[in-house]
Amino acid sequence: MRKVQFLLALSEDASISALKSVLQGQRSFVDQHEGASYRLAIRDAASRAVMPSMGVPEFDEVLELGVPDEAGDQPLVDAAAALGPALKGLIDPTRSALHLGQEYSLRERQGPFQLFRIMRRKAILTNEQFSDHFLHVHSIYGKLVPGAPGYRQLHRSHEATLAAAKAAGVDISNIDGIAQLIFPDAASIKLLGTDPEITEATTTDGRLFVDRTGAMGMIASVIDVVESV
16 A cells, blocks of 8 residues: 555643644545545553653654555645644644555564554665565565564655655655554563564664664554444
């Protein structure tokens, strides 16, 4: 599917419930587009309890909208433009991001917690080289994560990402990929990093194509999922 993710950080004066209310208003997207999907994840008390911090800059809420491949990117860019005015005053644009492109589901599994890891390519690589390594090489290690969580990747569509980020009013649009793990329960999250060989292999491979100075991410509670029939 084609997906857009709004990775949003609250402004100083906004509440997480106010932003959640605005984002839940986007559920109607699935009624407007055949085969569409909607997903909302929030950095709440439950997700903070299972992982207090990933040790990188984090977001507060992530809204994901999707359409079938044949629909193209324009419905997602249009959704960003429609949502942009409602986000003003609620988010800090300098700490909020948008990423739009092709999603690959490498292990389908649902659950109440979702990890988002922002990935930026090394400067020596093209976007195509980064995506090829991310999908065809690094995915091996994602599939080996203890507990076998759901595993997805979102790969950048360059022009559409820039257009959607500008329309939504967020400043961070230079993400090259997002790795996502979906956990069935809190216990499965605690398995992260428990296999030192897999952890070392994953880290070693990541050094080949990822600029770790730009790392961002979060673990959030998935609170709302809607898919059109």
